[in-house]
Amino acid sequence: MIRALVTGCRGQVGSELLRALEGRAEVLARDRASLDLGDPQAIRRVVRDERPQLIVNAGAYTAVDKAETEPEAARAVNATAPGVLAEEAKRVGALLVHFSTDYVFDGTKATPYVETDPTNPVSAYGRTKLEGEEAIRAAGCDHLILRTSWVYGAHGKNFLLTMLRLAATHPEIRVVDDQRGAPTSSRQIAEGVVDLLLGSARGRPVAESDLGRLRDASGLYHFTASGVASWFEFAQAIFAERATQPGQAFTAPRVVAITTREYPTPARRPANSVLSNEKLVATFGARLPDWRAGLRETLSALA
Numbered sequence: 181m182i183r184a185l186v187t188g189c190r191g192q193v194g195s196e197l198l199r200a201l202e203g204r205a206e207v208l209a210r211d212r213a214s215l216d217l218g219d220p221q222a223i224r225r226v227v228r229d230e231r232p233q234l235i236v237n238a239g240a241y242t243a244v245d246k247a248e249t250e251p252e253a254a255r256a257v258n259a260t261a262p263g264v265l266a267e268e269a270k271r272v273g274a275l276l277v278h279f280s281t282d283y284v285f286d287g288t289k290a291t292p293y294v295e296t297d298p299t300n301p302v303s304a305y306g307r308t309k310l311e312g313e314e315a316i317r318a319a320g321c322d323h324l325i326l327r328t329s330w331v332y333g334a335h336g337k338n339f340l341l342t343m344l345r346l347a348a349t350h351p352e353i354r355v356v357d358d359q360r361g362a363p364t365s366s367r368q369i370a371e372g373v374v375d376l377l378l379g380s381a382r383g384r385p386v387a388e389s390d391l392g393r394l395r396d397a398s399g400l401y402h403f404t405a406s407g408v409a410s411w412f413e414f415a416q417a418i419f420a421e422r423a424t425q426p427g428q429a430f431t432a433p434r435v436v437a438i439t440t441r442e443y444p445t446p447a448r449r450p451a452n453s454v455l456s457n458e459k460l461v462a463t464f465g466a467r468l469p470d471w472r473a474g475l476r477e478t479l480s481a482l483a
């Protein structure tokens with residue numbers, strides 16, 4: 181069994197990764213308390229001591245609005261840390277799997293973004309995530325940078341849980357309808373990583389030869405659930421799906437479509453966050469399932 185270091189292991193994606201890798205790898209799980217990504221020396225020490233064959237960096241500074249006022253804190257975790265992880269991955273010969281974001285784009289393109297499209301982040305968070313991508317490439321380790329979008333799950337801070345909480349007290353909820361993207365569940369991401377590692381051989385542990393295939397395919401990939409929605413459409417789907425669940429009665433609130441202009445936030449968000457997954461499909465013959473399937477699965481897990 182390979183040794184896999186997972187950082188940020190209590191986050192939405194990190195916690196699902198622990199679950200998905202169980203029995204498939206010897207997982208060295210590190211949360212903020214056991215590996216502070218703001219501390220480069222701590223990162224170097226852990227990688228040199230543990231000598232993992234796979235490093236999955238699920239830790240990140242994800243408070244998009246707060247990053248506008250504390251960009252240096254965001255940069256330490258989103259840009260400096262991935263660069264240090266990549267240098268250390270190169271040193272010990274590990275494959276680094278790292279997550280990036282749709283927010284590296286400005287959202288002005290009319291069609292789905294591909295990996296070769298020029299980046300132009302419009303937020304501090306997006307800028308620091310882009311710097312993280314660049315730092316990994318500069319370090320030159322074997323790596324997969326997986327850009328995902330609109331992540332939600334059964335725990336953590338996310339749109340799904342916010343909508344369900346608001347629904348309990350608000351008969352009407354106003355939701356932005358002019359930003360489009362692919363809501364992607366943390367479980368879809370974790371299971372998607374296992375698919376990349378094992379393909380159809382999911383019943384066995386990950387071997388060094390599996391990592392070898394991915395090393396050969398080193399690079400940047402868009403990695404989002406299939407399908408597209410606006411936040412308004414996502415909210416409608418959440419309540420429609422929740423209403424069909426057996427158990428406690430649920431009264432869906434009225435969802436009112438509003439514009440981004442009517443919902444000002446400290447950080448700007450791209451209007452078009454849709455990422456094309458065609459490179460992923462062409463390289464690995466795999467794509468993540470539709471976002472509605474991820475929503476159903478997550479609501480079932482919550483029930």
Ligand SMILES: NC(=O)c1ccc[n+]([C@@H]2O[C@H](COP(=O)([O-])OP(=O)(O)OC[C@H]3O[C@@H](n4cnc5c(N)ncnc54)[C@H](OP(=O)(O)O)[C@@H]3O)[C@@H](O)[C@H]2O)c1
Pocket residue numbers: 187188189190191192193194211212213215216217218237238239240241242257278279280281282309327328329330331332336337366
């Ligand atoms: N969330 C989204 O909508 C979204 C969209 C596109 C891409 N992504 C990317 O997907 C990846 C996973 O995101 P996620 O949704 O799972 O985020 P998340 O739930 O916020 O998890 C991030 C984890 O990183 C940890 N962390 C933050 N600062 C740290 C530090 N200094 N040292 C160690 N750990 C630290 C957090 O710990 P604490 O809980 O203690 O802060 C948290 O457990 C990230 O790379 C993110 O940029 C996310």
